[in-house]
Amino acid sequence: MNSKIKTTLLVIVLMALSCKEKALEKYNDQSDSQGHPSLILTKSGVEKIKSQLGSIPIFDASLEATKDEIDAEIELGIDVPIPKDLSGGYTHARHKRNFLMLQKAGVLFQILDNEKYAVYVRDMLMAYAKLYPTLPVHPQTRSYARGKLFWQCLNDSNWLVYSSQAYDCIFEWLSKEERDTLENDLFIPFANFISEGNPQFFNRVHNHSTWGNVAVGMIALVMDHDELLEKALNGLKTDNLKVGMKDNDGGFIKVEGQKVGFLANVDEPFSPDGYYTEGPYYQRYAMYPFLVFAEALHHVKPELKIFEYKEGVLLKSVNTLINLSDADGEFFPLNDGQKGMSYYSKELVTAVDVAYHYGGNNPELLSIAKKQDRVLLNDSGLAVALGIKEGKDKPFDKKSINLSDGSNGDEGGVGILRSKGLELVFKYAGQGLSHGHYDKLSFSLYEEGEEVLQDYGLSRFVNIEQKGGGNYLKENKTWAKQTIAHNTITQNEVSHFGGKYEVGSKHHSELHFYDATNPQVQIVSAKETNAYPGTQLHRTLAIIDDEDFEKPFVVDIMNVASENKNQYDFPYYYFGQIMKTNFEYKVPSELKPLGKSIGYQHLWKEAEGMPSSDNVTFSWLNHGKFYTITTTSDATDNLILARIGAKDPEFNLRREPAFIIRRHAKSTTFASVIESHGNYSPISESAVNAYGSVSSLKVIYNNENYTAVQIENVNGKIKILVIANNDALNKNEHHLEIKNKEYKWVGSYTYITTIN
Amino acid sequence: MNSKIKTTLLVIVLMALSCKEKALEKYNDQSDSQGHPSLILTKSGVEKIKSQLGSIPIFDASLEATKDEIDAEIELGIDVPIPKDLSGGYTHARHKRNFLMLQKAGVLFQILDNEKYAVYVRDMLMAYAKLYPTLPVHPQTRSYARGKLFWQCLNDSNWLVYSSQAYDCIFEWLSKEERDTLENDLFIPFANFISEGNPQFFNRVHNHSTWGNVAVGMIALVMDHDELLEKALNGLKTDNLKVGMKDNDGGFIKVEGQKVGFLANVDEPFSPDGYYTEGPYYQRYAMYPFLVFAEALHHVKPELKIFEYKEGVLLKSVNTLINLSDADGEFFPLNDGQKGMSYYSKELVTAVDVAYHYGGNNPELLSIAKKQDRVLLNDSGLAVALGIKEGKDKPFDKKSINLSDGSNGDEGGVGILRSKGLELVFKYAGQGLSHGHYDKLSFSLYEEGEEVLQDYGLSRFVNIEQKGGGNYLKENKTWAKQTIAHNTITQNEVSHFGGKYEVGSKHHSELHFYDATNPQVQIVSAKETNAYPGTQLHRTLAIIDDEDFEKPFVVDIMNVASENKNQYDFPYYYFGQIMKTNFEYKVPSELKPLGKSIGYQHLWKEAEGMPSSDNVTFSWLNHGKFYTITTTSDATDNLILARIGAKDPEFNLRREPAFIIRRHAKSTTFASVIESHGNYSPISESAVNAYGSVSSLKVIYNNENYTAVQIENVNGKIKILVIANNDALNKNEHHLEIKNKEYKWVGSYTYITTIN
Incomplete structure (x- = not known):
């Protein structure tokens, strides 16, 4: 026969x-001993779900919402168009929607036992199997690794990660012939194309290759295809890539001695604290493939003990990522990050559910899941829904946290200080791969989920076709990545490391100390010696909660040490309306850019002034709260009020303001106090505590060993903060005399109240 | 003896x-037959309240909140400082807080029978009685009518309106001697000072004098002082004021033949529809004195039938004012209005409670009161709280509404069109007294409570001392009031009426027609012939809800007729990020102001271009929604992208953008369609329906009798809107032939779908 x-x-x-x-x-007809589904759903899990249907509100609601969505989609019919557009365009959006629909329809088939979902998945996959062999690479040429369905292999990989799950769900329902057709015409060539066909994409440590590895790994698990699984886990054996090659974001493709594959993508970019070096926006993006593949490996290859890999970093990183969000759950936009992305995203629904189910049922995760108000339609989602139903959730209490960067946790990090609604994010990390910005020792400040001093984030409108096809805009390089776009020092109008990725990638800042043990004084301090050779930057940031002040306030001490005279620009990117300054400034009758390049060309100089005393104060109103910066000043400082938006021919940039202190000096200290105070309501029209409480700020001691600042408030209370610039972690007692007064303490700093 | x-x-x-x-x-010791309290509380009302205490949640909570506030205040002790500051400063804020505390403490005394509140009121009033006779006029000289406690009589009047209520509450508890002291040393001289002592303040039609009249009237009612009451109701018999005098806002003090006093202040500024000519912000402000005095008159002088006065306009105006708010309850900032003021303000709590209680228990008002979540601690508050407790509230369904302006309702008006989340506010009103702006036929657009096309509002930070003492900033005159600051036509860089208040005050626009009977096509049309002599402006605005479009869209037809060639500037003050234009524009390397005066000096010219076809499209993204303006264009139009903020030496202005069409022509038509479409979520990063649906817009007919525009959508559906420029209210059938096609209809417009 x-x-x-x-x-x-x-x-x-x-x-x-x-x-x-x-x-x-x-099923009997085929040889897979494991059985299907086995990736994110399991046979026993499906049975358990079925037995509980109708009794767990949040699961039932998620199921109902998914059913409504897919039923409507099935009504509209299947469309598998010939690929044409960049992200944001129709064919891109359609193929993206297709893989999301496939995955959900597959799950519905398993849970609801209604064959129409299987038919829908099969028919759409068959349409792809018919189209795929006819496709050349995508006509859009922008990517260093063009896909076939999409303009980049990254999106093709997204497609496969989702479609593999759909295939897994109908695997046993399909005939062997149907499976053969799908595997031979679609899945295997697809997996080969994004791996062997694109080693520059597949064989890297990068969120792109994570997706690529997982795509190949997921389909390998469904097909029980050992060779593809090996490639997924450990990369291609050979790739003929040259060391130093770069992708179109400027990131390295090949680094000397780099391990590759999924496991390397867990090893390398994650620090032991679960911080992902590209930053939270991309961590969120990569979280989905990391966790669904881990879940699938856990089911199909339990012997790998993937959730215990690298001391359980995958599950730990979920907790880390939640800590990298503000009070509203929005991620801090470190490096390339689009603002507004939050733990309400679908990737975080996956992350939270998986971390809860496989990570010891942490009840704090349930409170996040409760806010998300939806769960995965699988075993982990069921566990979460049950936990919520049983009232096991506890508030996720975000405290101050210090997160190391680097594979071994020794390449700088990110410190987050939190106190009564204030959140301060201090970046002293590594470069962050190709999505890194040149902003060593920068910080941003939040209050109750609102930005007070911003990190600009990226310059991109993700998936909005009108804006450069939804891709990175050129202003991402000319503005968003540059040092001057951040709240840190720019020396001589040159970005850190000369804005050179090759140089920046070799270095990271060094933690000096971090101490959040005392809720009254939380403090983090780090040094950067490579951003500007010959210049050492040492910044210390503290949030001090002192009963002599209305609210906790920020102390910011930036010590700059150099033997050469330099120009230092030190901006604060505030929001809102200027209330008052204690210095005079002039506004020009015509606006000129602040400079010619590395971001300066994008800043309009709206005003300029000089200090009128030893302290400069600058206050503003935003979202009904008053803020005041008090900073020590030199008589020759230039005080510049700037606004983003110059040389922006397509209005890609947001017109937001900055207050910049410009100083010409060798070694110098920028010491500042940032206060949030009072409030204003346009309804009661009452301005409460509209003035800051600091009446004077002085650097009363400063040498290589110690820096001391004195803060006096309007009631004459005097506060002194002394930092050990060396031996900060020493357990010996520090002794220091300042103006005939002796200070003794153990530890990296001391904070005291004295009487005038 | x-x-x-x-x-x-x-x-x-x-x-x-x-x-x-x-x-x-x-009580027996004194002769007042009426008894006290009698202003906002009555003896029987107090008894009723006491009998219900503890059983009406919203009333009990309001009482508890007030008690907590006053108890804390009593703990702090009484401070009656020597007046010194402008608004925003300490003495201003303190005296303001004092009168609010007095009023509340008085009410607490009545309801809780706890003498400590009476003692507090008495002691504070006595402190004022001691201070007042020693006071010269206030040291700040900015006002045309300086007060004694405050820099302007207006605030002194606020003080007396509230303090009268407190006095009323403890009247019977005080000894006759105490009352004599208070009346002779404080209340009578106080009332005399703000009336006889300041006729330029008291004898006007203006919100200032309303407060003055009511202050004198309230204390007159407490003291049963007929002479003062007569002054309050009908003004001073003689005032020696010269016709044409102006206040420091530039408003007229004396107008020929002007009636004065409280009743004149009801007669004059309120139209029969309850629209207050200064605009909703000041209507809100005046609402409190209007209604508390009305309530007091109703109790003490029921024979005046004050709530029936002018066909019940006082109560009707509450309904009107609520209709002048957006979806979040924030008032449209017509004329001088500070944004953010809303029906959550204390004045509106008073207004809603009084209107409910004395205006026939309208259940829709209860839903507003429910949102306010607090009630007055008096009879009307009790009625509202009971209504809510009994579940009588119904949603306040804000529909489209046309509000006439002018004492007799024949001086233009404001038309508000509402359709599925969109709210369009069209201003064709009178000048609006001294708080009026020069913006005939301007409009603003809202969607779900967010501004889409803004009215700038005022230039002032009310009560924020740092910003010009909390008073009007000079940019209010140089920018906010000028025509170019609004979404309407500026001709030859001159504001309407030459920016002359004397001229503007003589004129108003004329309603052409208003028709909101058909929810699919809601439309308002008005003409202005005096703003620019020799030029007729005729604007028609419609919101059309057509199933061939995703959402309702706005049609905007501005017909300009002139025999002279003029420059017309036609701005749209949008918010957010530009997505795409169909025209090329250049951004300059240096920014220059758009002009030299009447507001143009405050606009930076950020870009300039020319149309590339018969239609100009301009689209942007704001608050997650896409918007597109499609407008008919001439090849010689200049298309200007501007931003507010030039010549702003103290950063008083908000840096917000505008898209300006500049045309040199005699007679011309600006026809535009404004679409809200699709959405973008930074969480799903999915852009839905990011492009508008209009593919072409044409004026296909235009003469003195008719204007017809043709709108084609991307699916080839053609819509035609024809407006009758004359005889709009005629009941005869209109006949019109356009391109060999005959149109027949009855009414002011027709809207039809045709096939291409």
Whole structure:
């Protein structure tokens, strides 16, 4: 009997069987001992879900929402267009929607036992199997690794990660012939194309290759294809890539001695604290493939103990990521990050559910899941829904946290100080791969989920076609990545490391100390010696909660040490309306850019002034709160009020303001206090505590060993903060005399109240 | 027995009596037949309140909140400082807080029978009685009518309106001697000072004088002082003011033949529809004195039938004012209005409660009161709280509404069109007294409570001392009031009426027609012939809800007729990020102001271009929604992208953008469609319907009798809107032939779908 006749007979036999029997028959027909589904759903999990349906509100609601969405989509019919557009365009959006629909329809088939979902998945996959072999690489040429369905392999990989799950769900329902068609015409060539066909994409440590590895790994697990699985886990054995090659974001493709594959993508970019070096926006993006593949490996290859890999970093990183969000759950936009992305995203629904289910049922995760108000339609989602139903959730209490960067946790980091609604994010990390910005020792400040001093984030409107196809805009390089776009020092109008990725990638800042043990004084301090050779930057940031002040305030001490005279620009990117300054400034009758390049060309100089005393104060109103910066000043400082938006021919940039202190000096200290105070309501029209409480700020001691600042408030109370610039972690007692007064303490700093 | 001995004896007797008896004794001792309290509280009302305490949640909560506030205030002690500051400064804020505390403490005394509140009121009033006779006029000289406690009589009047209520509450508890002291040293001289002492303040039609009249009227009612009451109701008989005098806002003080006093202030600025000519922000402000005095008159002088005065306009105006708010309850900032002021303000709590109680228990008002979540601690507050408790509230369904302006309703007006989340506010009103802006036929657009096309509002930070003492900033005149600051036509860089208040005050636009009977096509049309002599402006705005479009869209037809060639500037003040234009524009390397005066000096020209076809499209993203303006263009139009903020030496202005169409022509038509479409979420990063649906817009007919525009959508559906430029209210059938097609209809417009 030749295979064609065999098939025909089988089809006839099958047609005579009922649906259930048919599925069973087909399953028996194939050799996979594991059984399907086995990636994010399991046979036993499905049974458990079915037995609980109708009794767990949040699960039932998620299921209902998914059913409504897919039913509507099935009504509209299947469209698998010939690829054409960049992200934001129709064919891009359609293929993206297709893989999301496939995955959900597959799950519905498993849970609801309604064959229409299986038919929908099969028909759409068959349409892809028909289209795929005809496709050249995508006509849009922008990417260093063009896909076939999409303009970049990254999106093709997204497609495969989702579609693999759909295939897994209907695997046993399909005939062997159907499976053969799908695997031979679609899945295997697809997996080969994004791996062997694009080693520059697949064989890297990068969120792109994570997706690529996982895509190949997921389909390998469904097909029980060891060779593809090996490539997914450990990369291609050979790739003929040259060390130093770069992608179109400017990131390295090949680094000397770099391990590759999924496991390397867990090893390398994650620090032991679960911080992902590209930053939270991309961590969120990569979280989905990391966790669904881990879940699938856990089911199919339990012997790998993937959730214990690198001391359980995958699950730990979920907790880390939640800590990298503000009070509203929005991620801090470190490096390339689009503002507004939050733990309400679908990736975080996956992350939270998986971390809860496989990570010891942490009840704090339930409170996040409760806010998300939806769960995965699988075992982990069920566990979360049950936990919520049983009232096990506890508030996720975000405290101050210090997160190391680097594979071994020794390449700088990110410190987050939190106190009564204030959140301060201090970046002293590594470069962050190709999505890194040149902003060593920068910081941003939040209050109750609102930005007070901003990190600009990226310059991109993700998936909005009108804005450069939804891709990175050129202003991302000319503005967003540059040092001057951040709240840190720019020396001589040159970005850190000369704005050179090759140089920046070799270095990271060094933590000096971090101490949040005392809720009254939380403090983090780090040094950067490579951003400007010959200049050492040492910044210390503290949030001090002192009963002599209305609210906790920020102390910011930036010590700059250099033997050469330099120009230092030190901006604060505030928001809102200027209330008052204690210095005079002039506004020009015509606006000129602040400079010619590395971001300066994008800043309009709106005003300029000089200090009128030893302290400069600058206060503003935003979102009904008053803020005041008090900073020590030199008589020759230039005080610049600037606004983003110059040389912006397509209005890609947001017109937001900055207050910049410009100083010409060798070694110098920028010491500042930042206060949030009072409030204003446009309804009561009452301005409460509209003035700051700091009446004077002085650097009363400063040498290589110690820096001391004195803060006096309007009631004459004097506060002194002394920092050990060396031996900060020493357990010995520090002794220091300042103006005939002796200070003794153990530890990296001391904070005291004295009487005038 | 002389009066001193008499007093001493009385004091001794009183000390021997219990609190209750004491109060009674004292009451018997005085001759007022009406009894106290009688202004906003009544004896029977207080009894009713007491009998219900503890059973009406919203009333109990309001009482508790007030008690907590006043108890804390009493703890802090009384401070009656010597007046010194402008608004925003300490003494201003303190005296303001004092009168609010007085009023509340008085009410607490009545409701809770706890003498400590009476003592607090008495002691503070006595402190004022001691201070007041020593005071010269206020040291700040900015006002045309300086007060004594405050920099302007207006605030002194606020003080008296509130303090009168407090006095009323403890009237019977005080001894006659105490009352004599308060009346002779404080209240009578106070009332005389703000009336006879300041006729330029008291004898006007203006929100200032409303407060003045009511202040005098309230204290007159407490003291049963007929002479003062007569002044309050009908003004001073003589004032020696010169016709044409102006206040420091530029408003007229004396107008020929002007009636004065409280009743004139009801007659004049309110239209029969309850629209207050200064605009909703000041209507809100004046609402409090209007309604508390009305309430007091209703109690003490029921024979005046004040709530029936002018066909019940006072109560009707509450409904009007609520209709002048957006979806979040924030008032449209017509004329001088500070954004953010809303029906959550204390004035509107008063207004809603009073209107409910005395205006027929409209259940829709209860839903507003429910949102306010607090009630007055008096009879009307009790009625509202009971209504809510009994579940009588119904949603306040804001529909499209046309509000006439002018005492007789024949001086233009404001039309508000509402459709599925969109709210369009069209201003064709009178000048609006001294708070009026020069913006005939301007409009603003809102979607779901967010501004889409803004009215700038005022330039002032009310009560924020740092910003010009909290008073009007000079940019209010140089920018906010000028025509170019609004979404309407500026001709030849001159504001309407030459920016002359004297001229503007003589004129108003004329309603052409308003028709909101058909929810699919809601439309308003008005003409302005005086803003620019020799030029007629005729603007028609419609919101059309057509199933061939995703959402309702706005049609904007501005017909300009002139025999001279002029420059017309036609701005749209949008918010957010530009997405795409169909025209090329250049951004300059240096920014220059758009002009030299009447507001143009405050606009930076950020870019300039020319149309590339018959239609110009301009689209942007704001708050997650896409918007597109499609407008008919001439090849010689200049298309300007501008931003507010030039010549702003103290950063008083908000840096917000505008898209300006500049045309040189005699007669011309600016026809535009404004679409809201699709959405973008930074969480899903999915851009839905990011492009507008209009593919072409044409003016296909235009003469003195008719204007017709044709709108084609991307699916080839063609819509035609024809407006009758004359005879709009005619009941005869219109006949019109356009391109060999005949149109027949009855009414002011027709809207039809045709096939291409």
